[in-house]
Amino acid sequence: MRILAIGNFSREYMAIPWGEPLRRHRRFDSVVVDAVPLLAAGGNDRSYCLQYIYSLIRNDSFDYVLFLTEPLLHHEFPDEFFQALRKAAIPLVAVHTDDEPEFWYERNRPFDHRFDIIASHSKAATERRQQAGWGERALFAPWCYNPEHIFRMENRQKKYDLVFIGKYKKLGVTSILEEDGLIREQSLVRLYHFCQEQGFRFRVFGYGWDKHPLLKEVYGGMVTLPEMVEVYNQAKVVFNPSWAADGDFSIPQNKLRLYEAAGCGAFQLTNYSQALLESFREDEEIAFFRSDDELLHKVLYFLDHGEEREAIAEAGYRRALRDHSTWRRLDSLVDALVKLAPPKRNGTIARKRIATVLAGAGAVGAAKAAKVNKVAEAAKIFEATPVDDWFSFERIEEISVKDRAALKSYDYVHVIAGDFRRVDVDVDYECLQTSLTGDGEAKALTVRSIVQAPGSDPNFVQVENYNFNGFILKADRPKQGHELEAEAQLHKCLPALDWGGERLFPASLIVAGEFLDRWIDGLQGKRPLATGDLPLTHTYRIVNRFFIKQGMESLLSRQFILFERLFSSLARQKKTVLLYGARGDLIAPVMAYMGKHGIRLLGFIDKALAGQSVQGVPVYGREDLERLNPDLILITAIHSGPEIRKSLCEYESRYGVLPLYDLDDPAWEAGF
Structure with a gap:
């Protein structure tokens, strides 16, 4: 049996739980394609990535094409690509890694028609598809973890009473984009005050918390995967909320960190989830809270009852190791695929050493x-x-x-x-x-x-x-x-x-x-x-x-080379800049360059967010453009970028207009 697996394996939390086990499973062979470097190599042109995959399919013999999907990758692969793949008569399988209704489910649903079989980490989304006619072709496949990287350490010393690992989702965004950021922040602030009163050692780890006005006091830094394993092993209680992106306290989401924490042998406290009960038993392998007050009560209770806490942590660890490794999940997934679409052959190919x-x-x-x-x-x-x-x-x-x-x-x-x-x-x-x-x-x-x-x-x-x-x-x-x-x-x-x-x-x-x-x-x-x-x-x-790792400047990709030249030149010339698109995918790296070179940013143009602010920078409407009078407008939106670019043509005799999403645009050669 031979699988072609495609996804964003540049993300460590996709490469470790999925990429490595796919490559090393004894039951089948897998060719694993990380789409991100291939897409990046093409700049605004995705054709290199698509042609590379076509070539693999033409010159190999696959039984399944497996896509580990996410919203951005959906948009990078056109319908025509999947139509071409169907000509090869290979079953197309999606694994939706974020799929909870309504937010994530509605992002994935418009692309479901591309696939023959859909496996989802969400029980609710799976049931919806089954009721919508997918039947047994809609599979429930909860998150899983890789025990070779996520594990319990021997002789671990407990440095922290309570920890949280996750990013500051409200940093630099508004309510339109924050997902569960508001609930997360409010709960952490409450825990901060509670731990201060009780004298508990509390730390938050992850991107952005050093910018939070209060939680920066307990910020532990960004953590790599090995550092995350160490933190989980050193914590008495892991606060591990799993709210979905709809901003509703009552809507849970099945998340990877729930399985990683259990795989480290950590005691974890999360919001109640009926779907999660299929993975862990309540008060035996995991602990739930159903309200803010119950959260504080259980933190206090389990910090006071160490023996009971450690028994639950031990049972959760054993359950994770037995049932929730990626190897187990892949076995279950392949069993279902074989039943739904029998492979051309079983076993693995003879290979050269x-x-x-x-x-x-x-x-x-x-x-x-x-x-x-x-x-x-x-x-x-x-x-x-x-x-x-x-x-x-x-x-x-x-x-x-x-x-x-x-x-x-x-x-x-x-x-x-x-x-x-x-x-x-x-x-x-x-x-x-x-x-x-x-x-x-x-x-x-x-x-x-x-x-x-x-x-x-x-x-x-x-x-x-x-x-x-x-x-x-x-x-x-x-x-x-x-x-x-x-x-x-x-x-x-x-x-x-x-x-x-x-x-x-x-x-x-x-x-x-x-x-x-x-x-x-x-x-x-x-x-x-x-x-x-x-x-x-x-x-x-x-x-x-x-x-x-070291000894080399961060100037490898064409984009990084051009961006470094652009922003260093703008700084020397003291140009003023306006960013078109406050929600663009390029915002994070562009803001990092702006800060690095000390460029004067006048603000953002974004119709939906006009009158608000992002990362402390004001957001304006299109009607404010002439009043702001920038030297250069940088288009940071990717998917809507071409439409924005076309609409700004009438201004190009007054302001420079540079589409950051298209490195082949003539504006890059003409000067700014």
């Missing part, structure tokens, strides 16, 4: 980290395919004749040279396997890489194509423009060699054993490499992913 060789400073530690199973207890409850064979050398010159002999026992060898103190690396060879096992096997293959660095958006958890800072590294065609500039910076972390006048990164090449000596001799400088030395087959497949 590929050795991954890391060569450079920090390589030994990097290879060890790639192979380690983080939780022995978790490994007992699911079967995962082993991580590919990794070898490591602190210097490429250390690869000896004996090492070469060992490597030749593999079908192919992939040498990645770099400074692994500055860069993390991940590889996924599944997209190559069908071509490697066919007729006329390739002897040396070029592959592509996703290169990603930290961006300017302070909310590093919410990665989308509009704030993704990276590019696609290609070895199969000449470089141009921003690619050359980005590769020049990448050379600081991943050394390259000259290949017929082109810069070639060793990671871009995978060679068969019979050519290994010639390849390593060239890498070690023993014999110069010429373009005719290796018979290259260009695969155009993305195999590598590099995460730049």
